[in-house]
Amino acid sequence: MGPRHEQKEVLKGVFILTIGAIITKILSAVYRIPFQNMVGDVGFYIYQQVYPFYGLALVLTTSGFPVIISKLYAEKKGNAAKRLLVISFFFLFTVGLLAFIGMYVGSDWLAEKMNDPNLAILFRAISVIFLILPFTSVLRGYFQGEGDMLPTAVSQVAEQFVRVLTILGLSALFMSKGYSLYLVGGGAAFGSVTGGIVAGLLLAFFYRRRKASAKLSIDKIILSISVKEVFEVVKTLTFQGFAICIAGMLLIFIQLADSINLYTLLVSSGMDSLAAKQLKGIYDRGQPLIQLGTILATSMSLSLVPLISSEKMKKNKASLIDNIQTALKISIMVGVGGAVGLLFIIEPTNIMLFENSQGSNVLAIISLLIFFSSVIITISSILQGLGISILPAAIILAGFLIKLIFNIPLVLEFGTLGAALASVVSMLIILVLLSVKLKRTVKQRLLPQGFIITISLATMGMGSSLLAYLKITEILFSGSRLFAAFQSLTAVIIGGFVYLLIVLRSGVFTEKELSLLPFGSKLMALLPKNRG
Numbered sequence: 001m002g003p004r005h006e007q008k009e010v011l012k013g014v015f016i017l018t019i020g021a022i023i024t025k026i027l028s029a030v031y032r033i034p035f036q037n038m039v040g041d042v043g044f045y046i047y048q049q050v051y052p053f054y055g056l057a058l059v060l061t062t063s064g065f066p067v068i069i070s071k072l073y074a075e076k077k078g079n080a081a082k083r084l085l086v087i088s089f090f091f092l093f094t095v096g097l098l099a100f101i102g103m104y105v106g107s108d109w110l111a112e113k114m115n116d117p118n119l120a121i122l123f124r125a126i127s128v129i130f131l132i133l134p135f136t137s138v139l140r141g142y143f144q145g146e147g148d149m150l151p152t153a154v155s156q157v158a159e160q161f162v163r164v165l166t167i168l169g170l171s172a173l174f175m176s177k178g179y180s181l182y183l184v185g186g187g188a189a190f191g192s193v194t195g196g197i198v199a200g201l202l203l204a205f206f207y208r209r210r211k212a213s214a215k216l217s218i219d220k221i222i223l224s225i226s227v228k229e230v231f232e233v234v235k236t237l238t239f240q241g242f243a244i245c246i247a248g249m250l251l252i253f254i255q256l257a258d259s260i261n262l263y264t265l266l267v268s269s270g271m272d273s274l275a276a277k278q279l280k281g282i283y284d285r286g287q288p289l290i291q292l293g294t295i296l297a298t299s300m301s302l303s304l305v306p307l308i309s310s311e312k313m314k315k316n317k318a319s320l321i322d323n324i325q326t327a328l329k330i331s332i333m334v335g336v337g338g339a340v341g342l343l344f345i346i347e348p349t350n351i352m353l354f355e356n357s358q359g360s361n362v363l364a365i366i367s368l369l370i371f372f373s374s375v376i377i378t379i380s381s382i383l384q385g386l387g388i389s390i391l392p393a394a395i396i397l398a399g400f401l402i403k404l405i406f407n408i409p410l411v412l413e414f415g416t417l418g419a420a421l422a423s424v425v426s427m428l429i430i431l432v433l434l435s436v437k438l439k440r441t442v443k444q445r446l447l448p449q450g451f452i453i454t455i456s457l458a459t460m461g462m463g464s465s466l467l468a469y470l471k472i473t474e475i476l477f478s479g480s481r482l483f484a485a486f487q488s489l490t491a492v493i494i495g496g497f498v499y500l501l502i503v504l505r506s507g508v509f510t511e512k513e514l515s516l517l518p519f520g521s522k523l524m525a526l527l528p529k530n531r532g
Contacts, residue, residue, distance in 0.1 A: 017144075020153025022295060024062075027160040029291035031167060033353050038171050039184055041281030041358075042274070046185035048284040049114060049263070050122040052256035053103065054192045056249060057129045061136045061196075062156060064245030065092060068237055069141025079224060081145070085138055086221050087233040092134035103127035115264040116277075118182040125189035132196035139203035151206035155199040163195030239390065246393035247380045250430075251290060251373055253400035254423050257407060258283070262419050265411040282359035283416040285350065286366035293338040293370035294377065296330075321444055327378050328446055329509065332455060335374030337499045340459050342367040344466040345491045351484035365420035372427035379434045383441070391437060399430035451508050458502035465498045466491055 036044040069088050073081050103110070107123035136155065143151040170187030262283070266276035342349065346367060347360040380392045403426035410418030439446060473487050503509070507528050514524055 016149040016153045020149075020156045024156045024160045025291060025295045027157075027164050029288040029295070031164040032288040035167060035171060035188065036281075036285065036354055038168070038175060039181060041278045041285075043171075043181040043184055043281070044284055045263070045277045045281035046119065046122070046181055047188050048255070048281070048287065049116065049119055049259045050126055050185075050189060052252050052259050053123070054126050054129060054189070055252040055255070057099075057126075057133060057192070059245050059248045059252065061133050061140070061199075062152075063248045065137040065237065065241045066140035066144055066152065067244055068241040069138060070144030072233070072236060073141060073145025074147075079221065082221050083225050083229060084233060085142055087225060087230055088141065088237060089134050089138045091234050091237055092137050096130040096133040099130035099133075100127050103130065114259065115267060119185075121182060121186040122189040125186050126192055128193045129196045132193075132200050135200045136196065136203060139200075139207055143203075143206065151203055154206075155202045158202055159195040159199035161195075162198040163191040166191035166194045243389040243393040244384065246396055247384065247389065250376055250380075250396055250399075251287075251294070251369075253396065254369070254403055254426070255287060257400055257403040257422075258419055260404065261407050262411060262416070265407060266415065269412050269415070279359075279416055283362055283366075283419060285354050285359065286363050286369075286420075288353075289342060289349075289363070289367065290369050290373065293342065293367070294335075294373045296334050296374075321442065324382055324438075324442060325446065325448065327382060328375070329448075329451060331374045331378035332371075332447075332451075333503055333509075335371035336455055336459055337462070337496070338374070339368050339371035341462060341466070341492065341495045341499065342370065344463055344495065345470070345488055348470075348484040348487040348491070351481055352488045355481060359416065362416045362420050365417065365424060368424055369427060372424070372431055376427065376431050376434060379431075379438050383434070383438060386441060388437070388441065392434060395430055395433045395437075398433075399426045402426040402429055448508060450506075454503060454506040454508050458499045458506075461502050462495045462499040466495045469494055 032044075035047070039047070065088075069084070072084055072088075076084055104124050104127040107120040107127070108117065110123050111117045111119040140152045140155065143149070167188040170190065171184050174184040174187050258280075263276055263280045266279060267273055271279070343364045346364045347357050350357050350360045350363055376396075380396070383389070383392050403422050406422035406425055407419055410422045412418070414421065435446075469491055470487065473490075504514075504527055509527070511524050511527065514527070
C-alpha cells in the first residue's frame with residue numbers, strides 16, 4: 001500500500017467518523033426540543049439534572065478511550081495487539097463497574113446533594129450505562145485501530161437514534177398515563193441504556209463478521225500478559241485516555257456545575273422549590289441551542305487531529321501553520337456568527353422552539369457560549385494534534401471549578417442570569433489560557449492581519465440588519481408561535497447572508513479554506529472577483 005493510498009484511506013475514515021459525529025450531535029441536540037414541549041420546564045429540569053452524568057459516559061465511549069486504544073493497537077502487531085485489547089477491557093470493566101456501583105448505591109446521596117431526593121431514580125437508570133462502557137470502548141478502539149471507521153460511526157448513530165426514540169416514546173407514554181414527572185424522567189434516562197445496548201450489539205455483530213477475530217484465545221492471551229505490560233497500558237489509558245475525555249467534556253462540565261449547585265442556590269436565595277425547578281428548566285433551554293451552534297466546530301475538530309499530527313510528523317511546518325490558521329479562522333467565523341446571530345433573534349427563537357419567551361434575556365447571554373466553545377474545542381484539538389493533551393484537560397477542569405465557585409455569588413445575586421454570566425467568565429478564562437499555550441507552542445502569528453477587524457465589521461453589519469428586520473416584521477405582523485418561527489428562520493437567512501457576504505468579500509478566506517466548510521463550493525461565489 002503506497003503512502004498516497006494510505007493517506008486516502010485515513011481521510012476516508014476521518015470523513016466517515018465526522019459524518020457519524022455530526023448526525024449524532026444533531027440527534028443529541030434536536031430531541032430535547034420536542035421533549036421539553038412534552039414535559040414542560042419542570043420536566044426538562046429533572047432530566048437535565050442527571051444528563052451530564054450520561055454525557056460523561058458517552059464521551060468516554062466515543063472520543064476518549066477508543067481513540068487511545070486505537071492508537072495503541074495500530075502501533076502493535078499479533079499477540080501484543082490482542083493482549084492490549086484484553087488488558088484494556090479488564091481495566092475499563094473495573095472502571096465501569098466501580099462507576100456503576102458508585103452511582104447506583106450513591107444515587108440517594110447524589111440526589112440529596114442536589115437538594116432533590118426524587119432524582120435518585122434517574123441516577124439508578126443512568127448508572128447501567130457504565131456496565132456497557134468497556135464493551136463499546138474496546139470494540140470501537142479495535143475497529144479504529146484496524147482502520148475500519150464504519151462500525152464506530154454506525155454504532156454511534158444507532159445508539160443516539162434508539163436513545164432518542166426511547167426518550168420520546170416513553171415520555172409520551174408516561175405523560176399520557178399521568179405518571180409523575182420524575183418517573184417520566186426515569187423513562188427518559190433509560191434511553192441511555194437501550195441506546196448503549198444497541199451500540200454494543202451492533203459492534204459485536206461487526207466483530208463476529210471478522211473471521212480472524214474468531215480465533216481469539218482469551219485464556220492463552222491472559223497467561224502471556226506481563227505485569228509490566230499491564231502497568232504500561234493502564235498508565236496510558238488513565239492519563240492520556242482521561243485527558244482526551246476531559247478535553248471533550250467542555251460543555252458537559254458547564255452543565256454539571258449547574259446541576260450541582262444552581263437549583264440549590266436558587267432555593268437558598270429564598271425561592272420556592274417549584275419556581276426554582278421551573279427557572280432551572282427555562283435556563284436549560286440554552287443547552288440544545290449551544291449544541292447545535294457548535295456542531296460544525298466539533299465535527300471539524302475530529303478531522304484536525306490526524307491532519308495536524310501528520311504534518312507534525314512530516315515536520316512540514318508551513319503546512320502545519322496553514323492548517324492551524326485555517327481551523328482557527330473557521331471556528332472564530334462560525335462561532336461569532338452563530339453566537340451573535342442567535343443573541344439578536346433569541347426571543348422569536350425561544351418562542352418557536354419552547355412555546356414562550358420566558359428567560360430570553362438569560363438565553364441571550366448563554367448564546368455567547370457558542371463562540372467560546374467553538375474556539376476552545378478547536379484549540380484543544382489543535383494542541384492534541386501537536387501531542388499536548390494533559391494541559392488542555394487541566395485547564396478545562398480548572399474552568400469547571402471556576403464556574404462552580406462563580407455560580408455561588410452570581411446566582412445568589414442575579415439568579416439564572418448570574419449562572420449564565422459565570423459560564424461566560426469560566427469559558428473566557430479557559431480560552432485565554434489555551435490561546436496563550438497555543439501561541440507559545442506555535443511561536444507564530446495565529447491569525448492573519450485584519451481578520452479580527454473583518455469579523456467585527458461583519459458582526460456589526462449582521463446585527464444592524466437583524467435589528468432592522470425584527471422591528472419591521474414586529475410592526476407588520478402580530479405575535480404567535482407560527483409568526484415567531486417565520487421571523488426566526490427568515491432572520492437566520494438574512495443575517496447569515498449579510499455576515500458571510502462581508503466576511504468573504506473581504507478576502508480573508510481562500511477557496512481551499514472554504515472547501516472545508518459545508519456548501520463551500522457555493523460560498524466561493526461570494527469571494528472577490530479579482531482573486532487569482
